[in-house]
Amino acid sequence: MPNPRLRSVHIHPVKALRGIAPAEAEVEPWGLAGDRRWTVVDTSGKVVTQRRHARMTLASAEPLPGGGITVSAPGLAALAVEVPRPSSTIRVEVFDTPVEAVPAGPAADAWFSAFLETEVRLVHMDDPARRRPIDPDHALPGETVSFADGYPLLATTTASLDALNSLIAQGDHADEGPLPMNRFRPNVVIEGTAPWAEDGWTRLAIGEVMFRAAKASGRCVVTTTDQLTGERGKEPLRTLAEHRRQGSKLIFGQNLVPEHPGTIRVGDEVKFLD
Numbered sequence: 001m002p003n004p005r006l007r008s009v010h011i012h013p014v015k016a017l018r019g020i021a022p023a024e025a026e027v028e029p030w031g032l033a034g035d036r037r038w039t040v041v042d043t044s045g046k047v048v049t050q051r052r053h054a055r056m057t058l059a060s061a062e063p064l065p066g067g068g069i070t071v072s073a074p075g076l077a078a079l080a081v082e083v084p085r086p087s088s089t090i091r092v093e094v095f096d097t098p099v100e101a102v103p104a105g106p107a108a109d110a111w112f113s114a115f116l117e118t119e120v121r122l123v124h125m126d127d128p129a130r131r132r133p134i135d136p137d138h139a140l141p142g143e144t145v146s147f148a149d150g151y152p153l154l155a156t157t158t159a160s161l162d163a164l165n166s167l168i169a170q171g172d173h174a175d176e177g178p179l180p181m182n183r184f185r186p187n188v189v190i191e192g193t194a195p196w197a198e199d200g201w202t203r204l205a206i207g208e209v210m211f212r213a214a215k216a217s218g219r220c221v222v223t224t225t226d227q228l229t230g231e232r233g234k235e236p237l238r239t240l241a242e243h244r245r246q247g248s249k250l251i252f253g254q255n256l257v258p259e260h261p262g263t264i265r266v267g268d269e270v271k272f273l274d
Helices: 055-060 106-116 158-169 237-243
Strands: 005-009 024-026 038-042 058-062 069-073 077-079 092-096 097-103 120-124 155-158 188-191 203-206 209-218 249-258 262-266 270-273
Touching: 005 092, 038 092, 069 106, 106 120, 120 158, 120 203, 120 237, 155 158, 158 188, 158 237, 158 249, 237 249, 262 270
Parallel strands: 155 188
Antiparallel strands: 005 188, 024 262, 038 120, 058 069, 069 077, 092 097, 097 120, 155 249, 203 209, 203 270, 209 249
C-alpha cells in the first residue's frame, strides 16, 4: 500500500454552500483559512443549512482578497460581499449554541432571501478566536471553531468511501451508488489508508501540521443530498445505519483539531501517531 497522502483540500466560505478545492490551504486554530466564516440564519437567528433547504447545494461561494466572498446561483446575478466593518453583533444560534456574529448587510440579505424564497440574513464571524468554543468534552481549554458543524476540520479517506460504496452496491438502493466524496463535505481527503482506519486515529501529521483526532463524525440528511442537483435519496444513511453505527450516531469521517498553524498542500505525506 502506498504511503498515505493528502488527496484534496476543500474550503466552504459560506456554510452549506458549494466551495472551492485549492491546491493548498492555511491551517488556523479554528479551521482552514476562510472556511465557514459566513453562514445564513433565519429571522429567529437559527442557522440555515441543507438540512432545511437542499436548494443551498445550487449556490456557490468563492473567496475574495481580504476575506470577502462572491456568491452565485442559477437565476441570480452574482454578488460580491465584503467583510462587514466592525460593528455591533447579533446573537445567532448554531445547533442550540449561541454565537455572536456581524450582519453582512441588506444587499446580502436580499440576495439570499431571493434565492431561498424566505426571509434570511447572512452573517460573518469576525473573531473566531473567541466566538465559539468547541464542545468541551472533546476539546482543550480555549479551542474554538468557525461556523462548521462542530470541529475545525473534517477528514475523510478514499478507502472508506470505496468500502461504503461496495456496501451500498449490495443493498436495496444500489442504484443510488456509487456516491462521490462531496456528499460528506470534508475539508481534507486522505488516500492510501486501509478502509475505516480513521476509527483508530489519535494524532496525525499532514505535511507540516499536526492534528488531534477529536471524534468520529456523525452524519445527517445532508449526505443523502446530491450536491449538484439538490435531490435527495436514501443513501448513505441507510447503509451507515446497518454498518457504521456508534451509539445513536451514523458515522463517516473523523473530526480534527489543529495543534498549531501551518500550511497543508495536496500531495503532502500523512503520518499517523499514537
